[in-house]
Each structure stands twice: as C-alpha cells, then as structure tokens.
Amino acid sequence: MRVPLSWLRDFAPFEGDAAAIAATLDDLGLVVEGVEHVGEGLGDVVVARVEEIRPIDGADKIRLVVVSDGTGPVEVVCGAWNFAVGDLVPLAPVGSVLPGGFAIGKRKMKGVVSNGMLCSGPELRLGEDRGGILILDADGAVPGAKLTDVLGIEPDVVFDVAVEANRPDAWCMAGVARDLAARLELQFAVPSTPALLARVAPDAAGAAVPATGPAVATLTSVRVDDPDLCPRFTARVLTGVQVGDSPEWLARRLVAAGMRPINNVVDASNYVMLELGQPTHPYDLDQLAGGGLVIRRAGAGETVTTLDGVERMLGRPGPGLGDTGQDCLICDATGAPVGIGGIMGGATSEIGAGTTRVLLEAAYFVPMAIARTSKRLNLRTEASARFERGCDPAGIDRAAERFCELLALTGGSGLTLADGVLDVVGDVPTPLEVAVRPSRVNGLLGTAHTAAEIAGLLAPLGMEVRPTGGDDDPVEVVVPTFRPDIRPAPMGEADLAEEVARTYGYARLPRRHPAWPQPGRLTPYQRERRRIKDVLCGLGASEAWTAAFVTEADQLAAGFAPPYVEITNPLVDAERFLRSSMAPGLVQAVLYNADRRQGDVRLFEVGSVFRLPEIPDGDGPLAVEEERLCAVFAGEGDDAWSAVAAWRTVADALGLVGWTMEQGPRRGGGARVSHEFRSAALVGPPARGRARRVVLGEVGELDPTFVETSGLVGTDGRPRRVGWLDLDLATVLDPDEARRKPLESAPISRFPSSDFDLAFVVHDEVPAGTVEATLQVAGGELLESVQLFDVYRGESLGPATRSLAYRLRFCASDRTLTDDEIGGLRSACITAVEQSHGATLR
C-alpha cells in the first residue's frame, strides 16, 4: 500500500525525517518496502518562455534555446525538439540540484555554453515521459514563477507499506496513522470533513455538507435475504449528482496512493476506502431495475457479468477444501444480479457520465465467504482483499458519510442527500471483552509490565481499557470491531500481548539465552546418514540435488508402472509425478555435465522417493515415502565394480555384517533400473531375532537400454557403463534391520599369523561369494581373513569355469599356529570347497 506522509498527517502531527518514520513503521510490523521522495529538489526550478531556437554549428542533435525566466534572456543547449517558440517550459538554472542529486552547472557543448537545463517530466520526477521537455499549460504559469507554486507541488514522502494479512484495520491511511501515533505518543483523530478541507484545500470554496432530500425509503429499497453472508447492508441515496472531475487535491492524493482518478463519484468511494479502509460501492440508481437492491445467496450455476466484462458462474462449490459454494449476490429489485457482494460490481449499474442519482452501498460481508468466493473465481479486488480479512461493521457510517461529504464538494449545486439510511443489520461482530492477565503477558514476553503499563500501551490503539485493581490484576480490554485479528480469550490474551509488545517496541524487549538440562544431539540415523554421505564423497562422488517432479517417461524408464503419486496442480504439466526413483534425475545430471565436457563424474543423492502402496489400505498411508541414497558411477572406467567397491566401503564404514548379494532375477519382481545380469540385491540377515530377510538395496550397473534411451552414449556410440548403488536408508541405518558388528571388542592376538593361498576352478554358475562363505565356515574360529585376490578365465580351464584365488590368514589368540595345524586347516578348506561346489583345486 502506498502511504503518503502528507496524508498520514491528517490524523496526527507526525514530525521527523522519512527514514526515522520508516524505521518506526517497520518496528510496528508495518513493513516499509520502499520510500519514494516526490516533489523534492524542485525549489529552484522556474517557469521560462521559449523566445528563440537556433541551430548549433556542427551539431544535428542539439540546439541553442534562448528563454526568458522573468529577469532576462538565458541561453541553454537542449537536445529535445518537442517545443516551439512561445511555449512555457521548466528551467533548472545553474546552481540548482534536481531530484536524485543531479547538480546543474555551466556546461560547454560544441563550443556553446549552456546556462542551465530545460527539464522533462521524468527529470523532475513528475510523471512519465511525454517525448521531451515538459510543456506547462497550468494557470499562473508565467516566466519566473516557481514551478512548485504553479503545479501546486509540495515535497512529500510516499512509503510503500506491506500490511500483514491479519491487519485489515491497518490497510488504510487512518490505520497506519493510528499505530504510528500510538508508538510516538501523539494524539490520533480522524478529522471531520471541514477540518480535513481546512488542511488540504484552505482556499477552496464549496460546502462539504449536502442538502437533505426526501426520505430515502421513498427513493429505493433494500432487502437482505441471506444475512448469514451479509450481516449488515446500508444504502444512502444522493440525487442531483453531476458526474465530473474530483477536486484537485483529492485526485492528487489518489494518484499518490497509486490509484487512477476516474470521476468524482468513483474517486470519492476510492478515497474513503484508502482513508478509512471501508470499501463502498456507488450504483447508478436509475440503472437498477425496480429501483432497489436485493442481497441474496447465488443459485447453483447462476451467472453474473462483472465490471471487467467477464461472465462468472456462481453458487457451486469448487474443488477447494471448505468451499461450500455459498456466494453473495447483489441483485436489483427484480432479483437480477448486478454484482458479486464485496468483490466486484456489475457493468449495468456502473456510474457513467449521465448518472444523476447515486445509491451508495456500504456493507459488511462475512470474511470467510468473501475469501471462498474470491479464491474460487480467482478474482481479487481492493474490496475483496479488505472484506475477506474483515472490515469494521461499526465503521460503515463514518465511511458513507465521508463519501457524501466529499461528493458534495463537486457533485453539483443540486446535490441532495436523501434523508435517512436504509440499514439492514443482522448478526455483526461486536466489541470483544478480553481480560488480560499481566502475568500472562509477561510470561509470553519476558517483561515485567504492570497492569497500568499494559493498559497504557493498549489504549492508544483504540482499545478501551479498565485496570481492575493492583499491578498484577487483569486488565479488562474492550477490543474495537476494527481489530478482528484479536480473538476471544484465551487466544486473545496472546493477541493482546503482541499489541503490548508492538506499542512498547520489539527492539526494547529483553533477550535471554535459554538453557535446559537435555543435551542436543543428532539421532544415530542422522549421524550415520552423514557418515554414508562422507564415504561417498571419499569415493569421488559429489552430491546432486535432482528434480522431485518427473514425467511418466522417467517413471517408466526407471521400471515403475503406473499409477504414481500425481500432483493435481503441477507447474509443468508433463512433470506431474513425484519421482519413484532418483535414477532418471541422476542420469540426466550426468548428461548435463557430459554436455558441458564434464562427463567423467560420479554423483549421489540422498532424498525421498514416492510410490502408491501396493495394497491400498484404508488406514495406512495414502502414499509410501522412503528416504534413499542413490549413486551413479559414470567416471572413466566406471562400471558395476565401482558400485560394488562403494557398497563394500559403505558397509565397512557402518559396520554392517552378514549381508549377501542375491544375483539373477529379483525375488518378488519389483522395479529396477539395473540390469539383472549385472546387479545384485543387497540382502541382510534377519537381525535381532527377526525371521524375515531384509532388502537393503541394490548394487550393480544401470540397464544399458535405459542408459541408451536417456542419451548417455559413449564416443564409441554404445551406452555408457554406469555403476549403480541404491540403498533404502531406513533399513540400512536401522540396527534392528541391518545387522551390525557386535559392540564388544575382540582382543587382537599377540601371536603371528600364517597365510596360505588356494585357487579353485569353479563353474561360472557358482557365485564367488558362496565359495568364500564355505571357506569362512571351514576355516573356523582361527580364520582371521579370507580375500579373493585373483580371477582367471582361460581355455585351459575348460568352458564356463574360472579360477578363483583366495588368500586365507589364520591366527590364534593364545599360541603360534604350528605347520601341522595349518596343514590340517588347508585340507579342511580344500575339501569343503571341492565337496560343496564341485570345484577342483588348481
């Protein structure tokens, strides 16, 4: 909201510089988002008459202009061409400083001295560019006159104030002034219209009191059928109206506040809204069929064409939660709609040049009803924004009276105001009484205010306050109806505590660093999630943040069949699904980098993936959300083995034991982006007495079809090999799910260890992991470690077989192992592998 300081001064004598006032407004929660200085720096600018225009040798863009400023001829060089001899123009003489600090000095151009500058509108910060120098045609414009006198400009400051959504009362000049005056301890009052006129237009003629006409009931009628939507509706009628221009000062104020003057009737309505916060609506009474109004609920599917020329359908609930489809219509006396109550009027009864009889509506609409209708119609107006936050039902009369008095200034000599008001009052909000305990206020704010101090801080905001006794006894507060943000007790106590704090000043509130006995900490899950990410970084992977919103093609590519978790109102229609896998996003990130000659990357991401539950369960969650860690290894030479190495490092860092790899077709099917011949499910043993196996995730290589479709193709034209690791963090990081090393330490033997190597020729169908498991069992307690160190395939070994070479290390805690013992262990290991796996020692 644009708030001119000059307008605020109607209500209290605000002094001081703009910056200080802006800071005070900020501290009141009326946040100043911008400060505009208007009409400053114009004090030295005078009116000058163009006497002569001469070309300058060698210059085709500038000319020498001789003007008279009332004292004599002045020669200035000018680059504008929009004026002629005899025109009156603004002259900034040498030595003057224009808005923005632009100092005018003597300048020499093309050998000609310029003794000042002729000014355009924007250079003076007076309106928009009109294609050159500002040409003056106002009365009193004579050479030598001060521009500010001629244009009636006074320096002013306009604050751009952001009013919080819960403060409808502050959404007007009076509201801002009230808060400001309370803080600055100045007396606040809304001036009467004569007092206002004495301030803004002391020389203006014209009475601000319209003559009284016949009884209003003889001219119009009002019927409210649905007071639950419109609890108060008032109508006043002005006759003999002449539609024309508003008074100069009023139009200038509207412009300063950001509104365009239209005509004296509409302007008066807008002025009142800006000044007092109450929207009003003037109708051309002669355009209302039946000469009156009916306020009623819209029928289902009823339509109305609003002022903006759009036909709108009403009376049906929208998809929004809580929308009951209850819309308030303003209709003429025949029941035909002429506007949507509190939101926008209709075109038929608009004020026009020929309007002579004006019906003025000033009403109170139920805020939630306006909010619903406005949201569903996507129609937000100055009026609806105020009504939906809650206008003051008790402020209606003052606003309507102000309108009539303002219109009386220019509404024509025959203007009369019909006697009386049609006022239909239902169940309107009434002043609220809240008992405020000082202990509660101080308990919330950390202050030590007495009851009297609290009363003193609330009273200037328009609250009626009655201390009931001592310093600690409650203060009875009567909250005026213009503060709908204050709720009944007990909530209202907190609301009023905020008011106390605002008037007192947030900056003055005490500060204390609280302490409590409970320690701060991360959960084990959070600690280990950090560790796992650090491990990935150590492996050369950088963390990515890929899109949560994906296309159907992405979902299908990742192996997920519809349906998916779908967004009702996506930003981009194609990207309307929540990702079920991070693989497409990560592959796209690799591609993005590859396109920028950064193809050699490893990336990982920790984030949520979403899917619908396999079996819909009425009581269960509507969607499954899992936090997973996914990594792609797309560096030089990367393939499944990079991912396997990464997994083993992660498992080691977390102390995961007992896990195995299940290769081949995945048990239970399920989605996969990895290829079945190059990946394995990571399966944990049942942990802590649980019967079922747990799936930790998968490791391997992305399916080349997926990689190729994604466009990640190497220089040889083949799909790039990309290692893939996908972990379900909720399982991997839960010690009850994934088995960990025991807490107890194992003593380190002081005796030397002995190694031997065994190489077996094993059929390809036998996973190396099972051979290792057999060796673990056969080696028994004395086996310290077993490590595959060589894999060899060759024709000499026979088809579909390979040699697996293991190094086994043995150690006893209480002795050095003898050669005999080692020999026995070696035989046992060989026998076990040969018998279990049909292998032969090589």
Next chain:
Amino acid sequence: MSGPVDVDALVAEARVAIAAADTTEDFRHVAAVVSGKKSALVEASRALGSMDPDARKELGRQLHEARATVDGLLEARRTAIRYAELSAEMAASRLDLTEYVPGEAAGPVARGHLHLVSQTRDALEDVFVGMGFEVAEGPEIESDWYNFGALNIPPAHPARGMWDTFYLHLGEPESTLLRTHTSPVQIHLMERAVLDGTLPIHSVMPGRCYRRDTPDARHLAVFHQIEGLVVDRGITFADLAGTIETFTAAYFGPDIHSRLRPAYFPFTEPSAEFEVTCTICKGEGCRTCSQTGWIELGGCGMVDPAVFASVGIDADEWTGFAFGFGIDRCAQMRHQIADMRALIENDIRFLRQF
C-alpha cells in the same frame, strides 16, 4: 494402364518384412526396402502428381497413413532389436558381483563434494545441536491437517494465500499435499510428546518443502527450510530473541546481529520476522540490503495457543517458541550466489566449489 495402388497390400508386405528382421543389419536393409527412397510407398507418392485432384486427395491420405503405420512398425522393431541385442550382450557378459577383487574397480578419483545445501544444513544443525537442540524430521507428503489445520490455518482461510500449495491426487480433493513448510513436523513432535508424556521439546526440523512458485533467481519450487521449536515451562519471547541472537552470531559470525519486528503468522502469537545484519556490508547499507543494513531471514514467534489446543498441550502450563528460515537462502547469502537455480543444475564445476 496399371490399376490403383493397393496401399493396404503395401502395408501388409511391409509388416511381414519388418517382422522378419531380427538383426540391426537386416533391419537397415528392410527399412530401406519398405520406407527408403525406392520403396513402393515413395514410388506411389511420386505418382500422385499425375492424378486427378479427388483421387489424389484420397490416395494421398491413404499413403500418409500407411507411411505413419510403417514408420511406427519400424521404430517398434528397431527398439525391439536393439533391446534384444543389448540383452544378448548382457547375457553373454553377465557379472558375478561377488567376484570382487579389491583394487580392480576404477581407480582412485578426486574427492567428491557434499552439495552446498547439505553443507549448509549440516552447519546449521551443528550450531543448534551445540545450543541444546535435537534434530527431528518428518514426511514431505502431508495431510491438510498437519500442514494447515493444526497450525491454525483452517480451510479457505485467506492466510492460505501465503503458501502456494501443490496438492496430490490422493484421497479427498486438496486433502493431501506436499508440505509447504517444515512446520507440520512441529505438530508431529508435539503430538508424540503429549502421547508419550515426554515434554519438553527442544528441536530443530530441517527438510525439503514445496511451493507452487515458478523458480527464479531467489526462489525454487522445491527448497529447504529449517525450523526450531521449544516447548517448555517458563519459555518467553526473551528466550526466542536470545536464541536467534546466539544462533546468528554462531553461524554468521560475531559481527552479525539479529533484530525482530512484528509480523503475522497464523501459528505464532506474538509473531516476528527476524533480520540479520547484512553479511555483505556488515550493516553499513548496500544494494543487497536496500541500504537498510539488514537482511530478512525468517519468521518466528511464540507458539499460538490455538496450535497448543490442536495438539492438546495446556497453554497455561507450557509456553513455547518456534522459528524457521530457508537453508537455501542461507547458502545463497553466505556464498553470494546470484541465481538460486545454480543449486539444482548439478553442474559438477559448481558442486566442486564448495
């Protein structure tokens, strides 16, 4: 004179030929025969020019459809053949991933980098943990109740306009959504604490949030927030202001201070916006802070009694404060990132800077 072209027959022939191709080489040959420059379809199109307009129009339409059909068949076959070839290759080169020999995977590479947002989040968490906070998290898909209702924002309330919400096709219309802030975690925490009898609460809640804003240099539709909640006996606004100040100095440095000014949030009362000394000009006033010396960071306030009521906490026994701000915004401020969208591009050159 030859009879009219039998387009159906041409398509049928092409269908048979395409189905018979089972290697890439075969396929190239078949593709040339059925849709190449010398294919019967193309030949037939060439003959159109010499026909009378009506017949030309009809045959042209048929040929156009035939062409589309054949192209579709070709594309489907091409994909199938490619899939079969890749599958065969994979079958012939299947890996036993338990055959892992240490040191044989792709060699050592330069260390990777945590995402700047993660680093920022970790740093923020660490500061708050040091101040005695636990770290709590919650789901990103929420019900209307947790995201709005329990936070004193009833349906159709105009205050909902403060959050542009992504709704999900789940359950009743607009009943399930992507959380617009981390505040629902507050509700979960308080509900649990009431149920388990484990009040007080001293927690911060970082996490990902969603708002239906078109991304620009300062906003992302998907972003990260961190929120704090303290519910204890005797907690006042002074504790809130002190906590913010301690955090500000600990995270941004000793020269950076905080100030609070009144604001409106439905879930706190009194409410405040908090600002910190502009980190660029250290409070002197610059373009970044619009000459004010202060940068707006987040919102805070005393937990609204209505919120306590919705989770069953006695507002006369317990008071509390909450605060929240953007993690991404912190990162942007601290590292002077001109355009927030750099955070989601995943350009490795960007990621490696931090």
